Amino acid sequence: MIGRTHNCGEVLEKTIGEKVRLKGWVQTRRDLGQVIFIDLRDRSGIVQIVFQPEVSAEALAIADKVRTEYVLDVEGTVIAREETTINPKMSTGTVEVLVNKIEVLNRAKTLPFQIEDETNVSEDIRLKYRYLDLRRPEMQEIFKLRHNTTKLIRDYLDEKAFLEIETPMLTKSTPEGARDYLVPSRVHHGEFYALPQSPQIFKQLLMVSGFERYYQIVRCFRDEDLRADRQPEFTQVDIETSFMDKEDLISMMEAMMIKVMKEVKGIEISSPFQRLTYEDAMNRYGSDKPDTRFGLELVELSDIVKNCGLKVFTNAIENGGIVKGLNVKGGATKLSRKEIDDLAKFVAIYGAKGLAWLKVEEDGLKGPIAKFFTEEEIEAMSKVFNAEIGDLLFFGADKKKVVFDSLGALRLKFGKDLGLIDKNKFNFLWVTEFPLLSYDEDEKRYVAEHHPFTRPVKEDVQLLTTAPEKVRAEAYDLVLNGYELGGGSQRIFERELQENMFKALGFSEEEARNQFGFLMDAFEYGTPPHGGIALGLDRLVMILSGRTNLRDTIAFPKTASASCLLTNAPGEVSGAQLKELNLSVLPRKEEKVKA
């Protein structure tokens, strides 16, 4: 036999008359008595191959025993199909291959599900047989897209003189941030490595080393309870630069995303991207990662209603909260009373105690709470809401966070349910001026909104010791269609400022020194101003491939309980392994009760 000459998808009209050798999988097989047709599939596509007794009785006899997903090695001649059998849906639909030689490279038993895009198989089954799930053309496309995106980003950063530098996976556990995955040390009794939540400190140290431009596409780990868009291990495009300010970095990232969008999606995106301060984002969208593909912005009502007759509103304001509204255009006719009532349950998820509403009718605002407002208040609200007949007005009155979260979620829900979102739009957006710190009620201390190495905005530095909650961060999140694609910031590069930051976070001097002493030491040996960003690659690929499930973008993902249904990881290990690590497993609670 000659060597493999073509991929299946390459057997096009121009190959008519050629002798070809193909290798691939049996997509379908049709037995028409004396002739057998097989759709042969490989990574590149599908082509029809034909077995006829006059070409090779031997090949036909073998093809007779072939079944779906068998792996074949065939040799034959490309011919034009008859006019009536041309398949315009296939790129190879005008040709077929008359097979004179066939070898079955491997057989296949009946599959647990068909290899086709329209699948209603449960995700558990798909994950258990992931190797078959990944055979489906739409899954293959996602990983080609992922490869192309990654390649483009690497090429772009290489052009911009970034060096790809690898940082350790076995590193040190730190108390800040999310929960670490730990790795016991066999050599150092009772000690542990931690898997990195990000290479943050190492990339900053690389700046101290004078590498100036670093990048890495790197696995990171968080041992957190999982949501649909979280995985215990995830991949980020990690970037750090010296001597570039926020504007330099932002415009470089915009150019990179423009290139990705153009080359991967064929879509022209213009720069500069829209920017919103954190405060504006929250006030207008109730979210620090707003989906700006549609309007439906929140409106501010606190001033208008602060003296109204509705206690829920005035109490909220008196307790330091706010009252905001959301005008669902034409909602008065689109939503039934029951649907409106059910929304109260929806906002309850976000802590809202209820959901007040009003309908705009010809003779004014109607609804259970209408009576609590004066004519002036109604008029002022109508103006702010830009209320028109048929509109449905919702109200949120509570602490800021509850109002933002509930009305923000409600806005997104209407955006989807009412079809307000143009799925072909890709709205990039920078959110800036995040608060540096937020007060954690459980821990009774300030925690870093991004991380403890984020630089305060210059004018706010002196507030760090006096009014920490007022300090804005020199940070910038990149948002795409309501997803946080990544977060970046300029970093602290002076020992004293870093010490003050740790103080603000409630670290004692000793704690700060024990945990981050080496970094603060490094700052004293000529550390350049630096900053960087990290983009979630899985999430980017998810959005680019039009998916909503992060698992579809990861070859071998974990379930919500961090299990791999294919390999059954995690699993038990031997007593000898544990002993070598000087560890023992505590008894389960029920075992304790028994004992």
Added chain:
Amino acid sequence: MIGRTHNCGEVLEKTIGEKVRLKGWVQTRRDLGQVIFIDLRDRSGIVQIVFQPEVSAEALAIADKVRTEYVLDVEGTVIAREETTINPKMSTGTVEVLVNKIEVLNRAKTLPFQIEDETNVSEDIRLKYRYLDLRRPEMQEIFKLRHNTTKLIRDYLDEKAFLEIETPMLTKSTPEGARDYLVPSRVHHGEFYALPQSPQIFKQLLMVSGFERYYQIVRCFRDEDLRADRQPEFTQVDIETSFMDKEDLISMMEAMMIKVMKEVKGIEISSPFQRLTYEDAMNRYGSDKPDTRFGLELVELSDIVKNCGLKVFTNAIENGGIVKGLNVKGGATKLSRKEIDDLAKFVAIYGAKGLAWLKVEEDGLKGPIAKFFTEEEIEAMSKVFNAEIGDLLFFGADKKKVVFDSLGALRLKFGKDLGLIDKNKFNFLWVTEFPLLSYDEDEKRYVAEHHPFTRPVKEDVQLLTTAPEKVRAEAYDLVLNGYELGGGSQRIFERELQENMFKALGFSEEEARNQFGFLMDAFEYGTPPHGGIALGLDRLVMILSGRTNLRDTIAFPKTASASCLLTNAPGEVSGAQLKELNLSVLPRKEEKVKA
């Protein structure tokens, strides 16, 4: 100020007259009273900047307080140096920058060592202050070379239609191979993930999925006692293909290495690379990764000496061992008697009980063992040795392994000590036909020489159940200058053969199913023939950059006890962290005694 206009290394003669703004580190500072000269360094190189009172008294006053490794932001004009002050050693040596503005971006205290290439600082200090060690130009060069090598490999594989696909880091522990690093699961009581020793199984599953060409530059982990060329985490270029046979893969890898050598080192390497069977490599070089940059091959003497008068020789042969020799050309005059005697200690490391030798003198072979041989034996040996006056002949007589290991090591030692190695040579070499299995005396069973998924050579398959030690593997190691760069093989892709392999390894059916059942199941759903290779990236970079210490190629390496001297990883973790993982640390042995 204008933005940064140039990197330091770009301020060349063509920029004379230009206004430039530079940012970088103070390499050296010379104060000549009214004028201050500073060598300013950034990633690209060094340029001299000058402060003069007539240009800016203010800048001069600031420069007066500047010290080594301060970070500066300067603006000035490029001028030609006076003829007498031109420095031909610097690419920027014909120019200097007259500074009119300066800002100190950060200060530096006195460094623990100078940022210069010729350093005699201990490696421990270098690792503790790794961020300063990496500032040294020779270290910067290594990481640029690493970046370039990685980029070339990625580009090459992308051109060849390989998809970069990521595989999990949190996976399942398997009993085969080296010791796993374990990661306790918080959610699954008493269960553990393992960090991958390689993505072997996942990349094979990707072949089952029909991706056909996969690559990944990926971190792998082995919890083994470390040697100079081992690290607990290392990076490999991991490749797997379907439908390509051994020859396809080998020639593709050769083309890749030729490209790397040409573009990274400017060296033309020709293909095909030399090939040696495992048996030949052992017989001729005493090593399965021979350094072929020099001769000094072992010679076979067993047949000649099998009836000689020297019991050590005849006993070795009677016990199934061998007698081999090494002719050190001109060694009789180069080595003193004491040096020769000391070599016995050297070979003892490899289990040799002694080291017999003979000198070739004008009147024949001389030395303590000469008397044990007949004239015919002397003559036959002389011929095989190609003995000439002044040569020094060494003998190894023992079990095969001891003879190969000891004479192989002795060969390498002489290669280095006698300057036989041309350091500019890059000798690539394939070693093929490895044994599939070797018998492990400790475990009293066969273990896989490569791994349990390696395919037996076709003609040897039937020996798997009858004479496992005779089965050759369809495996190929890529060797460069005496280092194993990587290992590849064709894989088993049939359930039955894989089952037989596990049987040969002493697995019960249940053990095989529990550990690798999902893989064997996958083989039943249309798995294509496939094979692949994994190259050690750290080692490749080490050889390309002319280093001998693997740690020099890793930004933040670990010591021989798997510690990071910079971050002090591993470290203790809180009791709360352990409790969440349902673990407790066993008391140390001395603590047990106390208790």
